Amino acid sequence: MSSEEPRRRRPGGPPPFGAKGERRSERGGAPEEAGSPPPGKRPPLRIQTTTLWEYPSQHYDVYATDASGRRKLVSAMQGDREYVGATPSWVIWQLLQRYTREGDRVLDPMCGSGTTLDVCDDLGRKGIGFDLLPRRPDIAQADARSLPMPDASADFVFVDPPYSTHVNYSDDPRCIGKLDAGMGGRSHANAYYEAMERVIGELHRVLKPRRYMGLYVSDSWRKRAKGDPGQGAGEFMPIGFELFAMLRERFVPIDIIVVTRQNAKLGQGQWHKAAEEQNYFLRGFNYLFIMKKN
Numbered sequence: 001m002s003s004e005e006p007r008r009r010r011p012g013g014p015p016p017f018g019a020k021g022e023r024r025s026e027r028g029g030a031p032e033e034a035g036s037p038p039p040g041k042r043p044p045l046r047i048q049t050t051t052l053w054e055y056p057s058q059h060y061d062v063y064a065t066d067a068s069g070r071r072k073l074v075s076a077m078q079g080d081r082e083y084v085g086a087t088p089s090w091v092i093w094q095l096l097q098r099y100t101r102e103g104d105r106v107l108d109p110m111c112g113s114g115t116t117l118d119v120c121d122d123l124g125r126k127g128i129g130f131d132l133l134p135r136r137p138d139i140a141q142a143d144a145r146s147l148p149m150p151d152a153s154a155d156f157v158f159v160d161p162p163y164s165t166h167v168n169y170s171d172d173p174r175c176i177g178k179l180d181a182g183m184g185g186r187s188h189a190n191a192y193y194e195a196m197e198r199v200i201g202e203l204h205r206v207l208k209p210r211r212y213m214g215l216y217v218s219d220s221w222r223k224r225a226k227g228d229p230g231q232g233a234g235e236f237m238p239i240g241f242e243l244f245a246m247l248r249e250r251f252v253p254i255d256i257i258v259v260t261r262q263n264a265k266l267g268q269g270q271w272h273k274a275a276e277e278q279n280y281f282l283r284g285f286n287y288l289f290i291m292k293k294n
């Protein structure tokens with residue numbers, strides 16, 4: 001096993017989904033948050049053709065046909081629904097359908113619960129996952145600012161980085177989720193943006209020329225605590241625009257997608273009330289930046 005190729009999750013397991021009638025991993029089918037269709041009831045995935053993407057669930061269902069010709073639900077989860085900060089798997093599915101072919105090497109340098117690797121398995125792509133805190137054996141440990149991969153060795157890159165300090169991903173001091181994207185932002189020698197600049201540089205290095213990448217991110221808003229500098233109820237952090245500007249310095253922009261967050265919690269009383277009373281907005285969408293390396 002080379003350092004750039006972490007151990008596969010299912011050594012000796014069934015081939016990637018795609019060939020008719022084959023079996024595949026038994027990924028769990030726990031129910032999602034209120035309002036989203038349960039496993040077995042989700043709509044089939046179709047290529048999205050506008051720049052506004054939505055789907056009523058975090059995960060998609062996968063079916064296979066058994067030897068007797070019966071269609072059977074074989075998996076209803078990609079990554080881990082218990083993992084806070086997981087990427088909606090269907091977003092990655094959309095990207096891989098459009099920008100990769102079977103057998104392509106797809107890198108996720110901040111792989112979290114492994115959503116990208118599971119979608120790669122579903123579509124017959126070769127997933128390569130790294131994270132500071134690997135949560136399963138097919139993810140290898142690495143800092144996304146210094147990846148153990150040769151130049152121009154990935155056919156596609158997907159990354160969903162921390163959005164400032166909202167989630168405590170690990171105790172590792174190198175975790176970019178410990179760096180505050182506020183305090184004046186990129187123009188003030190901000191450590192979050194300096195770290196992300198290095199990540200983006202590394203992604204550019206390992207991606208093959210004329211291939212694509214996707215970066216999924218949200219802006220952020222933080223309530224100002226007593227004694228914090230600045231004015232008003234809180235601080236808005238335009239992380240999306242800042243990262244897009246950084247990406248443009250190295251890549252050609254292909255498109256910007258708005259992914260709606262079908263988060264039932266957003267409509268709930270206390271969140272809604274606080275946002276109205278304190279005159280701020282709850283995050284309703286994520287950006288998906290699609291870029292190409294020349």
Ligand SMILES: C[S@@+](CC[C@H](N)C(=O)[O-])C[C@H]1O[C@@H](n2cnc3c(N)ncnc32)[C@H](O)[C@@H]1O
Binds near residue numbers: 130143161
């Ligand atoms: C938003 S989560 C990724 C979610 C993932 N796409 C999924 O669906 O589970 C961000 C991840 O970045 C990782 N991370 C933070 N700083 C890192 C760094 N310097 N190098 C590699 N991974 C890092 C965190 O450990 C966390 O797992």
